[in-house]
Amino acid sequence: MITLTGHTLSLQEIKRICYDKEQIQIAPTSIQKIQHSRNVVESIVENGQTIYGINTGFGKFSDVKIEEQDVNELQQHLIRSHACGVGEPFPEIVSRAMMLLRLNALIKGYSGIRMTIAEQLTTLINEQIHPVIPQQGSLGASGDLAPLSHLALVLIGEGNVFYKEKVYTTKSIFSLLGIKPVELKAKEGLALINGTQAMTAQGVINYLEVEKIAYQAEWIAALTLEGLNGIIDAFHPAIHEARGYPQQIKVAQRINHILQDSNLVTHQGEKRVQDAYSLRCIPQVHGASWQSFDYVKEKLEIEANAATDNPLILENGQTIISGGNFHGQPIALAMDFMKIGIAELASISERRIERLVNPQLNDLPPFLSAKPGLQSGAMIMQYTAASLVSENKTLAHPASVDSIPSSANQEDHVSMGTIGARHAYSILQNSRRVLAIELICAMQALEHRELGKMSSHTSSLYKKVRQIVPCIKEDRVFSEDIERLTLWLKESDFSWNIFPTNSKSQGGING
Structure with missing residues (x-):
């Protein structure tokens, strides 16, 4: 059970709630803050003070005064009219994260909602009832209005939900489980939809997946280094300490650890004086x-x-x-930065794939083919990787540099952060496939080396992956291999974190 305070939610706790379906509760101190701020809202309504969003219209309608008897109806109209999302729904796990983040913001006690709203969100999360929320339609300022309106629809018993991996009407699931829709009161509709939780939820899920992919990219690069008899000297700690970037230093440390007992890597001057950048500069680029x-x-x-x-x-x-x-500007810029970081992992991976398959760049069979000429081997896998990397380049164009005024120019600068977060997720999926292709090619290259000379760590990974993708002894439909291995990468967790802190200790592969 994780207790929400509105102030202390970590990414690891979000991971436990979203992926492990851990239950949540609201801290007693937060309950007090919610009740206090709600009293303020009710006092405003009773006294007839004019406060935006409580007894006024929204956006350009902010100068329109709403009569006391209509303030509740105002909130219902707000949610229904703003539920204009279109396109495919967000992944269910993003919907779950969106509810969690919206709840965590509301219980800070700055929003003026009733506990009924917080309790409804808590119930939905704990019962694993997740709103179906279309991905497109948010400008990323005035909050993620359209996506969050689809979330809010579910609280009032409307819209659709994911439940037990199927889509149902909210009304049918509420009836099945005995959940009562809430009736929104003054300010509550606006409090539910004025926020950045769509872009942030997608961003958090992006990060949790990217962190895994980045570690996996180091393991896969290490296999490629062995397959190409790469020069390990380029990973000497002194080189990276001389530059000083902590992330670069750590990548080099992890590669050295993974390959610490390998007899397939070489030293400068043994086979060549130096490697190409895609091998030699792994710490600099990945870092x-x-x-x-x-x-x-x-x-x-x-x-x-x-x-x-x-x-x-x-x-x-x-x-x-x-x-x-x-x-959403802070998250918009962060998502655009993330897009570039992920895209570069795929970009350098594709260059390593080229070095694995191009006979002019290695001493391996052309395109790693079992029968060069008669069989094409991994030739078109490199094409696919190149296509994905090129697509990433278009998706990596920053969304945050664009802005289109809305609400009759009242909202005249917007972040487009949700677009950036969605594009980052697409880049992430593409990049995982590129890494799967590199892993297939690296393992095939190792078939032409002495497998007994692999490091203990890469050998363990090799044996695991060979259960997913067998050795290429003749051409087959490689699309199936790529997709199967991509799914395995998504579901597996072989990262640096499996190793004890003692760098001399041996680690295994958890997959």
């Missing part, structure tokens, strides 16, 4: 990607605990201010 991921992680953990709706009830209820915390 730079890790820098981008570290930046993203920091921003996501801040945003996961941020108050991002508008207006906010501040200073113990004494101050209510309309501001702009819903603007």
Whole structure:
């Protein structure tokens, strides 16, 4: 059971809640804050004060005063009219993360909701009822209005939900489980949709997958180094300490550890004086990607605990201010940075694939073919990798540099952060496939070396992967191999974290 406070949610806790389906509860201190801020909202309604979003219209309609008897109806109209999302739904795990993050923001006590709203979100999360939320339609400022409106629809018993891996109407699942829809009161609709939780939820899921992929990329690169008799001297600690980037230093340390007892890697001058950049510069390139991921992680953990709706009830209820915390620019920039970091892991991987299959660049059979000429071997796998890398380049164009005014120019600069987060997820999927192709090619290259000379770590990985993709003894439909191995990479966890902190210790592969 994880207790939410609105201030302390970590990415690892999000992982436990989203992936492991751990149950949640709200901290007693947060309950008190929720109740206090709600009292402020009800006092405003009773006293007839004019406060944006409580008794006014929204966006360009902010100057339209809403009568007391209509403030509840205003919230229902808001949710239904703003539920304009289109396209394929977000993955179910992103929907779950979105609910969690929205709840964590609301219980900070700045939003003026009733406990009923927080309790409803808690129930949905614990019962694993996840809103079906279309991916497209958010500008990433004024919050993720369209996606979060589809989330809010479910709280009031409308829209559709994922439940036990199928899609149902919310009404049918609520009836089945005895859950009552909530009736939104003053400010609650706006509090639910004014926020950055769509882009942040997708961003968190991106990060949790990217972290795994980045570690896997190092393992796969190590196999390629063995398959090409790469020069291990380029990973000497002194080189990387001389430059000083911690991430670069750590990548070199991990590669050295993985290959510590390998007899397939070489030293400079044995076979060649130096390797191509795609081998020699693995720590520099992968390390730079890790820098981008570290930046993203920091921003996501801040945003996961941020108050991002508008207006906010501040200073113990004494101050209510309309501001702009819903603007997604911090996450938009982070997602664009993440896109570049992931794309570069795939880009350098594709260059290593080329070195594995091109007979002009190695001493292996052309295209790793069992019968060169009669059989094409891995020739077209490199084409596929190149296509995916090229697609990544178009997706990596920053979404955050674009802005289109909305709401009659009241909302005249927007972040497009949700587009950036979605594109990052697409790049991530493409990159995993590129790495799967490199892994297939690296293992095939190793078939032409002495497998007994592999390091103990890479040998363990090799044996695991050979259960997924057999040796290429003749041409077959390689698409099936790529997809099967891609799925295995997504579901497996072989990362640096499996090793004890003692760098001399032996680790195994957990997969």
